[in-house]
Amino acid sequence: MLPRSADPAAGELKFRDPPTARALTGALARLLAQIGRAPVAVMHVCGSHEQAIAKFGLRAVFPRGLDVIMGPGCPVCVTDCPEVDEAVVLAGQGVRIATYGDMLRVPGTAKSLADAQAEGARVHVVYSVAQAAELARTTAEEVVFFATGFETTAVATAAVILRDPPGNFSVLSAHKYIPPVMEIVAEMPGTRVEGFLAAGHAATITGWGIFERFVDRHRIPVVVAGFEPLDILAGLVKLLEVIHDGRPRVENMYPRCVTRDGNRRAQEQLWKVFRPMGGRWRGIAHVPNGNLRLRDEWAHVDARRRFRIDVSGLWDEAPPSLAQHCICGDIMAGIASPTDCALYGKECIPDAPVGACMVSSEGTCKIWHQYGGHPDLRSVG
Amino acid sequence: MCLGVPGKVLEVDGLVAVVDFWGLRRPILLDLADEPVQPGDYILNHVGFAIRRIPPEEVGQTLALYEQLLRETGDDIMAADVRGEIHATGGTGDASA
Numbered sequence: 001m002l003p004r005s006a007d008p009a010a011g012e013l014k015f016r017d018p019p020t021a022r023a024l025t026g027a028l029a030r031l032l033a034q035i036g037r038a039p040v041a042v043m044h045v046c047g048s049h050e051q052a053i054a055k056f057g058l059r060a061v062f063p064r065g066l067d068v069i070m071g072p073g074c075p076v077c078v079t080d081c082p083e084v085d086e087a088v089v090l091a092g093q094g095v096r097i098a099t100y101g102d103m104l105r106v107p108g109t110a111k112s113l114a115d116a117q118a119e120g121a122r123v124h125v126v127y128s129v130a131q132a133a134e135l136a137r138t139t140a141e142e143v144v145f146f147a148t149g150f151e152t153t154a155v156a157t158a159a160v161i162l163r164d165p166p167g168n169f170s171v172l173s174a175h176k177y178i179p180p181v182m183e184i185v186a187e188m189p190g191t192r193v194e195g196f197l198a199a200g201h202a203a204t205i206t207g208w209g210i211f212e213r214f215v216d217r218h219r220i221p222v223v224v225a226g227f228e229p230l231d232i233l234a235g236l237v238k239l240l241e242v243i244h245d246g247r248p249r250v251e252n253m254y255p256r257c258v259t260r261d262g263n264r265r266a267q268e269q270l271w272k273v274f275r276p277m278g279g280r281w282r283g284i285a286h287v288p289n290g291n292l293r294l295r296d297e298w299a300h301v302d303a304r305r306r307f308r309i310d311v312s313g314l315w316d317e318a319p320p321s322l323a324q325h326c327i328c329g330d331i332m333a334g335i336a337s338p339t340d341c342a343l344y345g346k347e348c349i350p351d352a353p354v355g356a357c358m359v360s361s362e363g364t365c366k367i368w369h370q371y372g373g374h375p376d377l378r379s380v381g
Numbered sequence: 382m383c384l385g386v387p388g389k390v391l392e393v394d395g396l397v398a399v400v401d402f403w404g405l406r407r408p409i410l411l412d413l414a415d416e417p418v419q420p421g422d423y424i425l426n427h428v429g430f431a432i433r434r435i436p437p438e439e440v441g442q443t444l445a446l447y448e449q450l451l452r453e454t455g456d457d458i459m460a461a462d463v464r465g466e467i468h469a470t471g472g473t474g475d476a477s478a
Contacts, residue, residue, distance in 0.1 A: 155413050156428045163412065228445065
């Protein structure tokens with residue numbers, strides 16, 4: 001069966017407003033011609049953007065020479081092996097682990113939480129951190145919320161911690177903060193990225209003003225965009241306009257959700273509970289200030305300070321041998337595509353993922369696998 | 382996930398609202414809401430918390446994408462993420478369907 005998005009007839013129907021879509025894609029082609037060189041590469045950092053781009057077959061309508069690359073925008077995927085290891089070790093110690101569903105199959109050094117579960121550990125899937133706190137209320141046992149995600153989920157973790165959760169509840173934070181990793185990508189030697197499309201709902205929290213310092217420092221423009229196919233096209237048009245006029249700045253193309261200052265109430269709670277700290281993102285690099293850890297005053301809900309977590313026991317267990325061929329890191333850094341990976345769609349599929357990018361619904365590999373990835377309608381006429 | 386989901390506020394009791402998402406009622410926590418929320422308002426829900434009150438004039442445009450997604454059947458991952466988001470209850474009320 002053809003992936004849906006590779007069906008040209010379906011592609012026609014996907015825009016709610018085809019004339020506007022045509023006008024926007026026409027503008028993209030014109031601007032690219034005016035810029036006068038190709039390829040021009042821009043990066044988005046959001047799994048939902050990639051879902052929409054792939055689902056609605058947008059790469060098929062981008063002009064040739066415009067590369068829209070997904071960067072480290074999958075929070076599940078960038079959760080590093082040692083962080084998964086900590087959760088696996090805690091689960092092995094008899095602590096109940098609650099976490100978001102996608103985290104179960106993300107590989108650690110030797111095993112995933114799903115492997116730990118198969119060995120008898122109790123791992124609970126929750127939709128919200130509030131459910132994890134609720135779970136703690138129903139038991140006398142220790143419940144640890146393995147907290148992953150960017151600022152949009154970190155604010156929820158902060159709010160629950162500030163709600164005075166039960167004494168047997170604690171948090172193992174693997175939360176990550178997006179703005180610092182954009183700096184890493186911008187500074188990567190040989191980076192081709194000339195502009196960023198920032199994710200609308202993360203910017204709902206942080207506000208678009210947060211990107212001004214980044215633009216000043218790196219002279220790379222940032223455009224905040226929504227998730228409708230037309231929102232994404234309009235965001236890209238604005239990004240090419242700014243690249244063309246050579247005056248790097250932040251533009252907000254999603255004013256119905258994003259303001260300059262963002263959600264201050266949420267930010268206050270975020271920074272009351274968390275502090276930024278350097279740490280590794282899986283496959284990317286050490287990211288200064290890229291991780292969110294609990295501040296000292298919340299030591300009593302910090303699983304790292306409440307339990308002795310010794311992950312060294314896992315180091316003796318050999319990682320799955322296929323994992324050494326996985327190129328998730330390069331994919332998340334935006335320097336490789338899923339189709340560059342020898343395992344993609346063969347040994348590595350959603351039902352039997354080798355790498356994190358095939359596990360999560362926000363991982364590039366899983367998204368491409370479902371939607372046909374890079375449908376190029378130009379090549380099928 | 383990065384995609385929040387909009388819903389209509391039916392009731393507010395302190396920091397908990399009952400919110401309607403296309404017929405499914407869920408308790409949503411208001412601790413993070415950027416502005417006071419009242420019945421009749423639309424909010425953007427993310428993992429059981431309202432992270433934004435959607436200005437009334439922007440509601441229609443905001444709902445369109447989701448209505449398109451919710452018509453999807455089967456294992457579409459974007460639609461599944463949206464449904465997952467809708468099921469993300471605040472966990473403190475008894476209004477879950």
